[in-house]
Amino acid sequence: MSSSTIDIKPARIAKQTLPWSLWWRQIRAIFRLEIEKNFLGRRSILLYLLALLPIVPLALLAPFTPPGREWQDFTQYNMIFAIYYGGLILRTVVFFGCAWIFMNLFRGDIIDRSLHFYFLSPVRREVLVVGKYISGLVTSIILFTATTIISMLLLYLPHFYSESSRYFLEGQGLSQLLTYAGITILACVGYGAFFLVVGLFFRNPIIPAIVLYGWEWLNFLMPPLLKKISVIHYLNSLAPVPVYEGPFAVPALPTPAWIAVPSLIVVTVLVLIIASYRIRHMEIRYGSD
Amino acid sequence: MIVFDDVSKFYGEILGVNRVNLQIAPGITSLVGPNGAGKSTLMNLMTGLLRPSRGNITILGMPTDKPEQLFRTLGYCTQFDSFPRGLTGREFIRSFLLVHGFSRKKAEEFTVTALERVSLLDAANRKVAAYSKGMRQRIRLAQAIAHQPAVMILDEPLNGLDPMVRAETIALFRKLAAEGLHLIISSHILHEVDMMSDRVILLNNGYVVAEGNVHGVRDEMEEHPMQILIRCDKPAKLAARVFDKDHVVEARLHDDRLGLFVKTRDADRFYLLLNRVVAEGEINIESIAPVDDDLSAVYQYLIGSEGSSS
Numbered sequence: 001m002s003s004s005t006i007d008i009k010p011a012r013i014a015k016q017t018l019p020w021s022l023w024w025r026q027i028r029a030i031f032r033l034e035i036e037k038n039f040l041g042r043r044s045i046l047l048y049l050l051a052l053l054p055i056v057p058l059a060l061l062a063p064f065t066p067p068g069r070e071w072q073d074f075t076q077y078n079m080i081f082a083i084y085y086g087g088l089i090l091r092t093v094v095f096f097g098c099a100w101i102f103m104n105l106f107r108g109d110i111i112d113r114s115l116h117f118y119f120l121s122p123v124r125r126e127v128l129v130v131g132k133y134i135s136g137l138v139t140s141i142i143l144f145t146a147t148t149i150i151s152m153l154l155l156y157l158p159h160f161y162s163e164s165s166r167y168f169l170e171g172q173g174l175s176q177l178l179t180y181a182g183i184t185i186l187a188c189v190g191y192g193a194f195f196l197v198v199g200l201f202f203r204n205p206i207i208p209a210i211v212l213y214g215w216e217w218l219n220f221l222m223p224p225l226l227k228k229i230s231v232i233h234y235l236n237s238l239a240p241v242p243v244y245e246g247p248f249a250v251p252a253l254p255t256p257a258w259i260a261v262p263s264l265i266v267v268t269v270l271v272l273i274i275a276s277y278r279i280r281h282m283e284i285r286y287g288s289d
Numbered sequence: 290m291i292v293f294d295d296v297s298k299f300y301g302e303i304l305g306v307n308r309v310n311l312q313i314a315p316g317i318t319s320l321v322g323p324n325g326a327g328k329s330t331l332m333n334l335m336t337g338l339l340r341p342s343r344g345n346i347t348i349l350g351m352p353t354d355k356p357e358q359l360f361r362t363l364g365y366c367t368q369f370d371s372f373p374r375g376l377t378g379r380e381f382i383r384s385f386l387l388v389h390g391f392s393r394k395k396a397e398e399f400t401v402t403a404l405e406r407v408s409l410l411d412a413a414n415r416k417v418a419a420y421s422k423g424m425r426q427r428i429r430l431a432q433a434i435a436h437q438p439a440v441m442i443l444d445e446p447l448n449g450l451d452p453m454v455r456a457e458t459i460a461l462f463r464k465l466a467a468e469g470l471h472l473i474i475s476s477h478i479l480h481e482v483d484m485m486s487d488r489v490i491l492l493n494n495g496y497v498v499a500e501g502n503v504h505g506v507r508d509e510m511e512e513h514p515m516q517i518l519i520r521c522d523k524p525a526k527l528a529a530r531v532f533d534k535d536h537v538v539e540a541r542l543h544d545d546r547l548g549l550f551v552k553t554r555d556a557d558r559f560y561l562l563l564n565r566v567v568a569e570g571e572i573n574i575e576s577i578a579p580v581d582d583d584l585s586a587v588y589q590y591l592i593g594s595e596g597s598s599s
Contacts (some may be wrong), residue, residue, distance in 0.1 A: 022390045025387070025390045025392075026388055026389075026390050028387075028551070029384065029387035029388040030388060031392075032387075033373065033384050033388070036375070037373070037374070037375075041296070041374060042374070055436065104320065109373075112371060112374065113369050114369075114371050114372060114373045114374075115370035116338060116367060116369060117373065117432070118388065119337070119338060119386055120336065120338075120354065120356075120360055120364075120365050120367075121356070121357070121360055121385055121388045121389055122356060122357050122360035122389055122390070123356065123357060123388060123389075123390075124356070124357045125361075140567065213518045276514075281340070283301075283338060283339050283340055284333065284339070285339070286339040286369065286465070
């Protein structure tokens with residue numbers, strides 16, 4: 001090349017591709033380790049007890065058919081299940097189940113002094129968060145969706161079998177069942193992310209869990225703006241059967257599904273980003289935990 | 290090279306390590322010091338389990354806050370005696386190799402190699418929870434070496450091992466060091482450290498008090514003259530001969546009167562003097578042995594008489 005000319009070649013920009021296949025393999029490996037712990041570890045006993053909590057009373061009541069043919073149109077069943085689901089399954093079983101599963105994803109490993117094995121692997125900490133979160137999510141969804149479905153079937157099917165079968169196959173039964181299952185899944189997504197972060201920021205996560213529990217229970221008393229800063233508001237908005245919340249409830253318009261579902265997912269992603277940041281800067285000092 | 294550039298670590302107001310500047314070359318480097326000296330803190334800093342309050346650490350040019358890069362070339366055998374529950378030895382090693390991102394086939398192959406290296410293949414299918422202390426120590430070691438890293442950091446790796454396995458493990462370390470790997474080892478058995486290390490780092494109260502080859506460190510300790518025992522037939526005559534030299538601080542007859550202890554500030558000049566004595570043929574010298582040119586002596590002089598390190 002002479003000094004008076006400039007040799008211009010098309011610039012080649014090295015394309016830095018992200019190692020998605022590696023991350024996917026790592027997430028699968030983390031998932032396998034965690035899912036086994038979630039289902040078979042000593043901490044899983046409490047989960048099974050929680051999951052059985054709504055099923056046992058319904059199973060005990062199953063042999064007793066309610067008197068009167070007015071029950072056969074299922075309006076009263078619908079209302080009973082809506083109250084039972086909102087009060088016991090969603091607010092108690094799913095809430096505390098998710099608290100137990102997700103808070104223990106990292107805190108459990110810190111208590112067992114085994115978190116360092118992950119930290120000593122060539123894994124991006126964000127990948128670790130995703131792997132653990134997915135394992136918690138799958139565990140909670142399997143357990144609590146099963147609880148939701150079994151509870152509903154135990155309430156409806158043992159009585160007026162032919163009518164209730166028709167109600168599920170031809171009426172609104174199946175769509176209600178799927179809606180409740182969907183709400184349970186969304187609750188696991190939302191509460192799961194929240195409790196994952198709580199487990200990372202608090203040495204004793206029980207206190208923030210109880211504060212959130214109170215906040216979610218008192219949601220019906222709050223002004224509409226504050227209602228929106230909760231998970232339960234969005235979940236209630238999706239419920240197929242609205243429940244009367246009492247004379248002191250402050251009425252608020254339910255959030256449409258097309259806003260409620262993406263909102264929950266966006267908030268979940270944001271919370272997971274916070275968790276990843278926290279994990280990226282975390283030190284292993286078991287003594288101080 | 291492993292480089293510490295003015296590294297300090299504080300736990301709140303408590304000092305972990307302070308102003309550490311080190312450049313560690315391949316080979317076996319041992320960390321020695323009493324309890325609370327900062328050995329584990331230094332190791333945890335090297336592996337990113339702790340973040341320095343000040344300064345920088347690089348391992349073969351990599352920062353310690355990028356685990357996804359660092360642990361492709363680094364393995365750490367910690368002192369934490371705990372494991373994920375319910376796994377067998379084989380499952381434990383293989384699971385974390387899968388977390389590394391290795392294929393199942395490669396993970397299985399590396400698992401077997403690692404278990405073989407620590408002589409744990411026979412017990413591979415037993416639960417880790419049922420292992421003895423020595424076996425748990427070996428499975429941790431296997432986990433640290435399984436992905437065949439270039440840098441190994443081993444916190445008290447010989448703890449709980451029986452003498453036979455200790456010897457095998459030390460031989461393994463020597464072999465790996467000969468292959469050009471970095472091995473950073475902490476141990477409280479000074480004679481083992483002395484035997485296997487290419488260099489030592491002595492720590493006390495969070496400070497590096499000395500580093501380098503044991504003999505080099507010993508040579509630099511001018512305030513502690515080197516002690517040499519000379520076995521010969523005329524120790525009194527030899528004492529008279531050496532005592533007028535300015536580098537000889539003390540000459541003392543051995544209890545059996547067939548030897549002489551000499552303390553000298555300049556061992557090299559003293560050995561030259563002995564050469565001349567031998568050449569003159571008046572005194573028959575049987576043996577010459579430095580008495581305090583080892584790690585135990587260096588430890589005693591620099592760190593004090595707290596007994597052994599830990």
